[in-house]
Amino acid sequence: MALKLSPKQKHYYANSNAKINVSHGAVRSGKTFITNLRWLKYVRHGPPGKLLMSGRTKESLKENVLDDLFAMVGEGNYRYNAATGVLYLFGRKIECRGAEKIDSEGKIRGRTYAGWYADEVTIQHKEFVKQAIARCSVSGAQIFWTTNPDHPKHHIKTDFLEKKSLRDKGLLLHWHFYLEDNATLTPDYIEMLKGSFSGVFYDRNILGQWAVAQGRVYQDYSEERHNVSREEINRMIREPEFMEYIAGTDWGISAPIAANIYGVTRDYKFYQIAEFYKSRSTTEEVGRWYLQQEAWLGKKISVIYCDSAESDRILGLQKLGLRAMDSNKEIDAGLNTVMTLFKNDRLFVCSETCPNTVNELLTYRYPEPDDPKAALDTPIDADNHSMDAKRYCLHNYLRYRRI
Ligand SMILES: Nc1ncnc2c1ncn2[C@@H]1O[C@H](COP(=O)(O)OP(=O)(O)OP(=O)(O)O)[C@@H](O)[C@H]1O
Ligand SMILES: [Mg+2]
Structure with a gap:
């Protein structure tokens, strides 16, 4: 497959070598596509051990990430059991989990992982996020998150993206994606996307900002x-x-x-x-x-x-x-x-x-x-x-x- 990556995607692919690597920003801006490619490299060359993938639910993970991933690797290179969430990719075992509920965390307690890919991390439960980080205890284990922005006091922003200690020690790197970072979107599609969000949802999903929702909800009503x-x-x-x-x-x-x-x-x-x-x-x-x-x-x-x-x-x-x-x-x-x-x-x-x-x-x-x-x-x-x-x-x- 001839790949046409945008400069932001290329930069992410080459430099996402921190403990925690976060791609956040606008919808459809190419975050999942490039994180999938990066994850495939990690699956093949990362430290040995069991891996973790998580989404809001197991089903949304399948729809938003796994289907694309399976198309990339082709039949025969993976085996997925939708009931148990167990995936074998290039012979490696990956546990796929839903993470939105308070009890999601209990299902990974006591496990040891050699890496973790979380899709839509802001809507995964805070306790799951904390537990999954703790479970990535294999030496050299890396973490890859994608998300759309949420409100500015969200724990992913305050406890990770803004944590100076994590950034100073090179433990966390983040990339801010805009619509133009997906070179495959046509101008018509971008116009359609822009027309389908308003207010704080426009600021978050189109501009990619961690915007606060305040004031009248229906400000456009006159x-x-x-x-x-x-x-x-x-x-x-x-x-x-x-x-x-x-x-x-x-x-x-x-x-x-x-x-x-x-x-x-x-x-x-x-x-x-x-x-x-x-x-x-x-x-x-x-x-x-x-x-x-x-x-x-x-x-x-x-x-x-x-x-x-x-x-x-x-x-x-x-x-x-x-x-x-x-x-x-x-x-x-x-x-x-x-x-x-x-x-x-x-x-x-x-x-x-x-x-x-x-x-x-x-x-x-x-x-x-x-x-x-x-x-x-x-x-x-x-x-x-x-x-x-x-x-x-x-x-x-x-x-x-x-x-
Ligand atoms: N370099 C690329 N080459 C081919 N297709 C791409 C590329 N980058 C992105 N795409 C395609 O563009 C679409 C949107 O990309 P992607 O799903 O990665 O966006 P996203 O930032 O994860 O969006 P969302 O926030 O809505 O989940 C997908 O269909 C994806 O396959
Ligand atoms: Mg995505």
Whole structure:
């Protein structure tokens, strides 16, 4: 295979000889590709002994790293047991592990490794990271990490990348990757990538910065640009400009149940046309409200994405004849979806019929940087009911659609 490596990739390959070698930065910037090549060299020439590879889960490691690695070495040069996670590569034994859970660490305790490759190290459990470093006790054992940046107080940044003692002793080297460090990306693809991240997620995943999430979550939401009148919504329903209606539900008992309905245009713009927002309410009550809205719209709501924590309530809506289903609740990806819709002027809200949504849009915030909760890197968990309903609906609807 004729290899075309970027200067950054060449530099990493030739110089990643510290105890810990970290490639961090933008998505798709060529970190995994070059770390795979480096790891193959290590597998063949590193000190003898068992090796460790880890990802968020064993499955994500397979998808993000092993599949590429297997394509590089070709059939016959590896043997992988997906159930046990045991890999033989060029005859060497490698244990492949998921590392996101608190108990992941227990599974490698007492082992001895001659090297470790971690993909997405910032989302591996801190205790696993500590344990795996301690387990790499074979003389000359080396460690290779790749990751996208996280918040600036993340332990990978404070305890490793910024640790002067590690750097001064030459124990840690790091390489910051930018999109241009992957010479194989086309300008169109780079534009597409840039268009799919917003706010703090743009700073981290495109600019490759360890950026702090602060201030209003939906800074791109503007009342002037994104609020629409009831009259305009009624016209769009009548014309009809909406090809379908979709919805999201966040459950509550003392907190409100929040439900949002959106009209979807043919060019995939989303107009929030109605909201239900009520404390001490029941599944039955929100279900009746949905049925009334369907009667008014003269059309069934195609799908109602609900908080998956309460499956009996989802079943309750289904029993009323509503197309309710559970949601993928991944928070950062969901926030990024909604942020990006506002940034690209593809999400609107009827301020007259959805006052609680507008209120939450204006107040939904990240903690102040000096608040201990800032380390969680998630928005403040209050007054976010309609925000959750919005995220469930729009993120799940768009997750598998390349729009
Ligand atoms: N030198 C290269 N030659 C051929 N293909 C490459 C090269 N560098 C990167 N690629 C390809 O570009 C794509 C993105 O690279 P890679 O997966 O290494 O990025 P990454 O920085 O790990 O991204 P992410 O942060 O999203 O995991 C992959 O399909 C990879 O195979
Ligand atoms: Mg990668």
